[in-house]
Each structure stands twice: as C-alpha cells, then as structure tokens.
Amino acid sequence: MSEFVMVAGAWLGAWAWDEVVPGLRAAGHGVHPLTLTGLAEKKGLAAGQQTHVQDIVDEVERLGLREVVLVGHSYSGIPVGQAAERLGDRLRRVVFVDSSVPADGESFASGWWEGREKLETPIRENGGFWAPLTAADCAGQDMTAEQTARIVGGATPHPGATLTEPAVLTRPLGGLPATYIKCLLDGTEPGADVVELLKSEHWRLVTMDTGHWPMFSRPAELAGILHRTAVGG
Template sequence: MSNFVLVAGAWLGSWAWDEVVPVLREAGHGVHPVTLSGVADKRDVPVGPRTHVRDIVDEVERLDLRDVVLVGHSCAGIPVGQAAELIGDRLTRVVFVDASVPADGESFVSAWWEGPAKLEAALAANGGLWAPLPEADFAGQGLTEEQIARIVGGATPHPGVSLADPAVLTRPLGELSATYVKCLLDGAEPGDDVAGLLTSERWRLVELETGHWPMFSRPGELARILLATAGR
C-alpha cells in the first residue's frame, strides 16, 4: 500500500483534504495531510528559507514512511517538487494538482503570472502576508456556495517569505515519476513549464472537469485519480 502525503496550496491547512482522506484510507492506504508552517493551525510557527520543504521532508522521515506518493496542490507544488528529490527511494510518485512546479533558482513570486512586482506589492501592503481570496474570486470554479464559504472561512494569510523562496533542485524535474492533474475550469491547457515536463516519459497528464480547488469541488474524483497513481 502507498502512503499519501497531501499538501494544500496557499491559505489552507491539512483540513482542506478532509473529504479526500477517507476514500484513500478506505482503500487501505496510509494518508498524511500536512499543514505547512505559518498557516491554519500552524499559523504562529515561524517561516524562513526552505521551511515548507523541511515541513514535508520531516513528516516523511518522522513517520518513517515508505512507498510515498507526494501530492502538492497549487503553490504547494513548489515545495513538494523539491521535497520529492530529498526523500530519495522513499518516493513512489509525485502528483501535482493544478499546481505550480519548481524551477531551480525561481520562486512562486518570480513566476507570478501578472508579474512579480504586483505580488510583491500585495505582500508588502499586508505585512508580508498573502491575504486569502474573497468569495467573489471563487466564481466559475465549480464550487457551491457552501464550498466557497468553507474555503473562505478556513483560510488564513499565507507567509510571503515562503512564496519568495527560490527553489533548489539538484536534478531535472522531468526525471521524477509524476502525474499532473489539470483542472480545466482554471484553464484548458497547462502552462509552458508544465507542458515541457509532460514531454518526459515519466510524466503523465490527467484532466479533471472542475476548478482549482478539486479537493472541495470533486473530492471523490480527485481521490480516484490519486488511487490510480498508487497502482503505477
């Protein structure tokens, strides 16, 4: 059986996976949702360079997990992709869920789609924290009003230092065994960086007809995709 280590994106903690975890456990797998430092129930934990990478690696090592499937959603794909190469032969596969992927020397901020200056300004104006999205920004993402309220109600500001932390990779990301889950309501095609990685024979694309938060909008379908990766 596999051990799934689940890491949600900005503003969210381990609670974001509450509807995915039971499906994976019922199938007999170990499931370990992680809250990164500086958010949710770890909101008061200090965050510095590489903290989020260490959060993930430390969880794997603390529990002595093997046959690990690392799952990173949204901006958590950046620390997850770095942690993947650090846990060595404990790793079976990485799953990027509508996620950013790390590039050596680049950060989430430096690759921000509207330009790094805009995100840097937003962080500076909020004391170095990335404020959670308002309800209106979740429109068109396949979420019910109740699901949106749950996300907004549970979200906490995200530490900007983690978003500006340059990734450190010692080998090409395309060498990892990986699945990329593209949520189609958030854009029909992966970005150029992901498209390049998908040319690797080790990478696989799966499309999901929902928005950027599938653990809320389509938890059962997302769980089935994760279970399928455990069989590869």
C-alpha cells in the same frame, strides 16, 4: 498500497483534504495530510520556502514512511517538488494538483501570471503576508456556496517569504515519476513549464473538468484519480 502525504495550496492547511481522505483510506492507503508552517493551526510561525520543504521531508522521516506519494496542490507544488527529490527511494510518485512546479533559483512570485511585482507589492503592503482567499476568487470554479464558504472561512494569511524565496533543485524535475492533474476550469492547458516536463517519459497528464480546488468541488473524483495514480503509475 501507498502512503499519501498531501499538502494543500496557499492559505490552507491539512483540513482542506478532509473529504478526500476517506476514499483513499477505504482503498487501503495510508493518508497523512500536512499543514505547513505558518498556516491554519500553525498560523503565526515564521516560514520561508525551505521551511516548507523541510516540513514535508521531516513528516515523511518522522513517520518512517516508504512507498510515498507526495501530493502538492497549487502553491504547494513548489515545496513538494523539491521535497520529492530529497526522499530518495522512499518516493513512489509525486502528484501535482493544478499546481506550480519548482524551477531552480525561481520562486512562486517569479512565475506569477501578472508579473512578479503584482504579487510582491500587496505582500509588502500586508505586513509580509498574502491576504487570504476571498469568495470572489472562487467564482466560476465549480464550487457550491457552502463549499466556497468553507474554503474562505478556513483560509489564513500566507507567509510571504515562502512565495518570494527561490526553489533549490539538484537535478532535473523531469526525472521524477510524476502525474500532473490539470483542472480545466482554471485554464484548459498547463503552463509552458509543465508542458515541457510532460515530454518526459516519467510524467503523465490527467485532466479534471472542475475548478482549481478539486478537494472541495470533486473530492471523491480526486480520491479516485489519486488511487489509480498510485496503483497504476
């Protein structure tokens, strides 16, 4: 079985996977949710983009993991994609959950759908942090009021440097064994960069009829998809 290292998106920590973990462990996998520097219980610690990449690599090496499935959700697809290529033969697969993907020399902000300045300006105005998730951000994303309250209540300000510093890749991302999970309520098609990557023989696409935070809205379904991804590629 596989060793899952799971990283949630902006504002969130390891706790975001709490309802996904039991299903994977019941299937026999090792599961290691990870909080990135500056978030949740690590709030207040300085972090840049490469800090988050190193967080992931260090966790795999600290635990001596092999047959690793790296899971990155939303923003965290960027550090997860970079970490994946640094794990060598420890990596079994990388799974991007409705996420951004890294491009060498580009940042999360440079791919922001409204344009870079629309993200970088409020970060500057908020002391270098991306303000936490709100209930309005969760509207129409297949979450109950209780699920929305949980995600909003646990959200912490996100270190802005992790969003504005560029990714560093040493080889094409399409060469990695990867699965992209597209959550259809957050847009019916992946972005153009992901569409291009899905042309690779190493990449697979899976869809979920839910919103951008499936670990809250459909945790059992997500756990099942992750299990099948690990055992079947």
